[in-house]
Amino acid sequence: MIFAFTRRLAQSLFVVFGVSVLAFLLTDLAPGEYFEEMKLNPQISPKTVAALRAEHGLDRPVASRYALWVRSVARGEFGYSFAYNCPVWPLLRTRACNTLVLTITALFFSWIIAIPTGILAAVGVGRWLDQFSAVCTSFLLSTPDVLIGLVLLAFALHTRWFPTGGMRDAGHVETSLFAAGRDFARHLILPVMALTAGTIPLLFRHVRSATLDVLDSPFIVAARGHGISRTRILFRHVLPVAANPLISLFGVSMGTLLGGSLLIEVIMSWPGLGPLLLHAVLERDVHVVIAATVFSTLFLTIGNLLADVLLYMADPRIRED
Amino acid sequence: MRTVPQNTASTDWIVCPARREVRDVMNRREAPLHFEPSQGLSVQPLLHVEDLTVAYRTQDGEQFLALDGLTFEIAQGEAVGVLGESGCGKTTLGLALLGLLAPAGRVIRGSAFFRGSNLLALAERELQEIRGAAISMVHQEPGAALNPVLRIGEHLADVICAHRPLSRERAREEAGLLLAQVGFPPETCIVAAYPHQLSGGQQQRVAIAQAIACRPSLLIADEPTTALDNVTQLGILDLLTRLRDKLHLAVLLITHDSGVLARTVDRILVIRDGRLIEQGECRELMRWSQDSCTQALLQSTPVVARRRNHEEALADTSDPVDPRSRDQTETANVVAIRSMVQECRHGFDVLTIGAQAREVGNQGPLLLVENLHKRYLQGRWLSRRRHQVDALYGVELQLQRGSTLALIGASGSGKSTLARCLACLEKPDSGEIWFEGVDLTARTDHKLVPFRRQIQLIFQDPGSSLNPGFTALEIVAEPLLAARRGTKKQCQDRALELIEQVGLRSDWAQRFPHQFSAGQRRRLAIARALSLEPRVLILDEALTGLDRLVQTQIVELLLQLQTDLSLTYLYISHDLGLVARLADRVTVLRQGQIVETASVAELLAHPQSVQAINLVGATQEQEPVCFRSQLA
Numbered sequence: 045m046i047f048a049f050t051r052r053l054a055q056s057l058f059v060v061f062g063v064s065v066l067a068f069l070l071t072d073l074a075p076g077e078y079f080e081e082m083k084l085n086p087q088i089s090p091k092t093v094a095a096l097r098a099e100h101g102l103d104r105p106v107a108s109r110y111a112l113w114v115r116s117v118a119r120g121e122f123g124y125s126f127a128y129n130c131p132v133w134p135l136l137r138t139r140a141c142n143t144l145v146l147t148i149t150a151l152f153f154s155w156i157i158a159i160p161t162g163i164l165a166a167v168g169v170g171r172w173l174d175q176f177s178a179v180c181t182s183f184l185l186s187t188p189d190v191l192i193g194l195v196l197l198a199f200a201l202h203t204r205w206f207p208t209g210g211m212r213d214a215g216h217v218e219t220s221l222f223a224a225g226r227d228f229a230r231h232l233i234l235p236v237m238a239l240t241a242g243t244i245p246l247l248f249r250h251v252r253s254a255t256l257d258v259l260d261s262p263f264i265v266a267a268r269g270h271g272i273s274r275t276r277i278l279f280r281h282v283l284p285v286a287a288n289p290l291i292s293l294f295g296v297s298m299g300t301l302l303g304g305s306l307l308i309e310v311i312m313s314w315p316g317l318g319p320l321l322l323h324a325v326l327e328r329d330v331h332v333v334i335a336a337t338v339f340s341t342l343f344l345t346i347g348n349l350l351a352d353v354l355l356y357m358a359d360p361r362i363r364e365d
Numbered sequence: 366m367r368t369v370p371q372n373t374a375s376t377d378w379i380v381c382p383a384r385r386e387v388r389d390v391m392n393r394r395e396a397p398l399h400f401e402p403s404q405g406l407s408v409q410p411l412l413h414v415e416d417l418t419v420a421y422r423t424q425d426g427e428q429f430l431a432l433d434g435l436t437f438e439i440a441q442g443e444a445v446g447v448l449g450e451s452g453c454g455k456t457t458l459g460l461a462l463l464g465l466l467a468p469a470g471r472v473i474r475g476s477a478f479f480r481g482s483n484l485l486a487l488a489e490r491e492l493q494e495i496r497g498a499a500i501s502m503v504h505q506e507p508g509a510a511l512n513p514v515l516r517i518g519e520h521l522a523d524v525i526c527a528h529r530p531l532s533r534e535r536a537r538e539e540a541g542l543l544l545a546q547v548g549f550p551p552e553t554c555i556v557a558a559y560p561h562q563l564s565g566g567q568q569q570r571v572a573i574a575q576a577i578a579c580r581p582s583l584l585i586a587d588e589p590t591t592a593l594d595n596v597t598q599l600g601i602l603d604l605l606t607r608l609r610d611k612l613h614l615a616v617l618l619i620t621h622d623s624g625v626l627a628r629t630v631d632r633i634l635v636i637r638d639g640r641l642i643e644q645g646e647c648r649e650l651m652r653w654s655q656d657s658c659t660q661a662l663l664q665s666t667p668v669v670a671r672r673r674n675h676e677e678a679l680a681d682t683s684d685p686v687d688p689r690s691r692d693q694t695e696t697a698n699v700v701a702i703r704s705m706v707q708e709c710r711h712g713f714d715v716l717t718i719g720a721q722a723r724e725v726g727n728q729g730p731l732l733l734v735e736n737l738h739k740r741y742l743q744g745r746w747l748s749r750r751r752h753q754v755d756a757l758y759g760v761e762l763q764l765q766r767g768s769t770l771a772l773i774g775a776s777g778s779g780k781s782t783l784a785r786c787l788a789c790l791e792k793p794d795s796g797e798i799w800f801e802g803v804d805l806t807a808r809t810d811h812k813l814v815p816f817r818r819q820i821q822l823i824f825q826d827p828g829s830s831l832n833p834g835f836t837a838l839e840i841v842a843e844p845l846l847a848a849r850r851g852t853k854k855q856c857q858d859r860a861l862e863l864i865e866q867v868g869l870r871s872d873w874a875q876r877f878p879h880q881f882s883a884g885q886r887r888r889l890a891i892a893r894a895l896s897l898e899p900r901v902l903i904l905d906e907a908l909t910g911l912d913r914l915v916q917t918q919i920v921e922l923l924l925q926l927q928t929d930l931s932l933t934y935l936y937i938s939h940d941l942g943l944v945a946r947l948a949d950r951v952t953v954l955r956q957g958q959i960v961e962t963a964s965v966a967e968l969l970a971h972p973q974s975v976q977a978i979n980l981v982g983a984t985q986e987q988e989p990v991c992f993r994s995q996l997a
Contacts, residue, residue, distance in 0.1 A: 265465055266510040270524040270575055271497030274489075280523070284514045360559040361513055 162251025298347020
């Protein structure tokens with residue numbers, strides 16, 4: 045187990061390395077760069093631009109730029125943002141934390157809601173709950189995330205129950221930790237709702253079909269044939285088997301933690317990675333883009349690694365060949 | 366009249382072990398009990414099924430009757446066999462009795478009285494108390510009937526705890542005792558094992574242990590041995606018989622294999638298209654049945670019947686009637702069997718002479734395998750150690766033109782690997798495969814293409830090797846189109862010819878694979894394999910899982926095709942009965958090595974290796990009683 049885990053870890057590190065190389069090559073291939081617009085500005089002399097480029101090492105070949113970047117990663121800077129004129133890491137850290145608070149909360153609620161409803165729908169397949177949830181998920185799936193976000197915003201504007209953006213009230217004076225927490229939670233509710241509404245249908249359908257698959261299998265018929273009660277069959281015989289594909293899904297969904305909420309963050313002006321990344325892409329602030337990509341990959345591999353460990357614990361067929 | 370000791374209280378099992386022992390001794394019968402209808406009426410039957418009719422709704426919204434007005438009785442401690450072709454509703458019967466029908470199935474009318482209550486009218490909760498406790502079931506696929514993530518001990522403890530007021534701890538102890546009862550030695554730690562760690566036979570033993578955990582009075586066994594090889598099959602049937610005697614169990618044994626029934630049951634119900642067409646005492650039925658369908662089903666493949674050419678077979682039986690025709694009389698049967706015995710006695714040199722005669726004019730074998738090695742690395746990335754498995758270890762083989770070589774061996778002995786190597790689907794690690802003077806192993810993939818067309822492989826389960834989105838015509842025409850044999854129209858015409866050649870109707874050509882029966886799908890697979898006019902057909906368990914009737918038909922077809930097209934077969938199987946009908950020579954494989962090669966007759970008469978002895982023994986054991994008595 046330890047051996048296998050370290051092997052997987054090594055593989056994951058290799059993947060992250062590969063993605064960083066690819067990200068570098070691809071951004072290099074893309075036309076244009078941050079200082080392009082400066083060249084158009086008649087007030088800035090071409091010399092100044094050239095000097096700036098040289099300072100950031102943009103005049104060197106790709107390989108040596110990559111080496112520079114790796115060195116800055118080793119220093120804990122993850123490159124240098126041209127637009128913000130500071131190392132990427134401090135910029136990314138606070139934004140990523142904000143994003144993670146949002147996405148982890150949303151993912152938690154999505155799973156908490158999707159698992160029981162999915163199982164209930166599968167157990168009573170064809171009954172009203174199943175059909176009702178089928179209608180709901182189809183509706184949610186076919187509605188674009190943007191629209192959901194906008195509708196929620198309109199709702200908040202209309203009722204004034206929720207703040208319509210940001211993470212904290214601007215004029216809020218922090219009287220106590222509790223009040224600050226309440227304010228934060230109020231700001232969190234809308235984006236979490238929008239995100240949850242986007243992910244629930246997918247998770248729900250997976251949970252439902254995984255449970256249905258197991259419910260149909262011969263060993264469940266056999267268990268019924270042995271007179272084992274329905275609840276015991278469901279909890280002891282069905283769910284542990286149905287968990288298998290869901291664990292893999294969980295691993296993949298970890299990968300969306302950093303990137304899945306970009307749109308909602310921009311719409312709801314949540315100070316997360318989304319607005320930063322949007323800006324960086326538009327301005328060709330390449331190091332921010334590369335760092336964000338590498339971090340997303342890191343989350344995905346961590347998620348998959350976690351899923352592997354969970355699968356290992358859940359399924360004896362994987363534990364040994 | 367002998368009265369049967371009644372298993373009075375359903376709470377009988379809460380007795381201490383010692384008392385149970387005493388009861389078991391009392392229940393043990395001295396002689397096999399035969400149910401006779403005249404006496405049966407006076408004894409209260411254990412199960413009385415009246416006019417049981419079950420319908421399935423198809424996807425088109427139509428209904429079709431899976432069971433139609435079934436009426437029968439089972440007495441206390443009696444073993445009853447249900448015999449029928451695949452798809453005749455046998456399995457439905459077992460499921461319907463326990464209320465386990467799939468949602469599309471529904472009991473339309475009828476009753477099934479068990480100890481005074483109608484099983485078909487009980488609520489789910491009441492049924493739950495009967496299932497596993499009073500009536501239990503053993504399913505066809507032992508592997509599929511066990512939960513992959515639960516330990517064996519949990520499987521048993523679950524059943525015990527569902528019906529007996531025992532603590533989990535006590536239930537686990539009880540599980541150990543049960544496992545000993547079904548023949549696991551006590552020192553093995555089977556309780557802690559997971560299903561995938563057991564062999565098919567062991568899994569079925571566990572399933573039986575589950576079924577007898579609460580001392581039921583009726584055991585429904587649905588094809589309990591079909592998925593197992595002959596040797597294992599025998600062990601399971603022995604176990605069932607033993608348990609039946611010991612626990613005074615009534616058994617409803619559902620099968621399509623009359624060989625299984627002859628050993629195990631007292632009485633047989635024959636079902637066709639959901640209707641009960643005949644029932645009677647086992648031997649009587651085998652000897653005197655008037656019904657053609659029963660006859661056909663009871664005809665087990667005789668082990669001693671040697672393979673012969675189609676015309677020969679027709680010429681041999683002086684009777685003008687085709688031996689497989691339905692209205693075969695008993696005398697014709699006896700004549701045929703006698704002639705077979707004669708052939709056996711007069712030595713098998715006839716056979717070898719025949720084989721030699723065929724070889725005249727041909728130099729050397731068509732396919733020659735020399736010192737073939739193939740090794741697999743086992744263990745997935747999560748396992749610590751990777752170990753090597755020698756799937757093939759120095760295999761040497763000769764395949765003569767126009768002959769049939771059978772390859773037998775237990776599962777995992779490397780049969781399928783060899784087949785895949787010969788069909789050029791897999792590269793061996795070392796060794797040579799000579800086909801018509803060309804070493805196939807030395808060729809690159811691209812240069813292998815013409816040879817791939819000459820060596821065709823037919824898989825065990827054509828259901829999964831036929832594309833479900835193609836029609837029959839497209840399936841057969843596809844290889845022709847891929848090989849650019851003429852225009853689309855020409856290819857389709859040729860495909861139609863082939864479809865007719867394997868005995869399918871040409872107006873079925875537009876059907877999809879799922880609309881064919883298992884036997885027809887196999888015919889389709891044969892037609893596809895024949896489309897490129899191959900020289901060699903490799904049949905990888907191509908007849909396994911079919912009922913006897915269909916098997917016989919396909920064997921006839923294969924023999925016919927062999928004479929018509931001078932094909933060479935490599936037939937891979939674990940069923941010696943079929944091997945004897947189809948093959949000239951047999952090669953026994955064990956753990957990747959050839960342990961024995963002999964002509965069929967030699968192997969049957971003097972098997973040398975342990976594997977062969979076991980297989981021959983198992984097959985002979987299973988011959989129906991009537992067959993042996995007629996030989997005598």
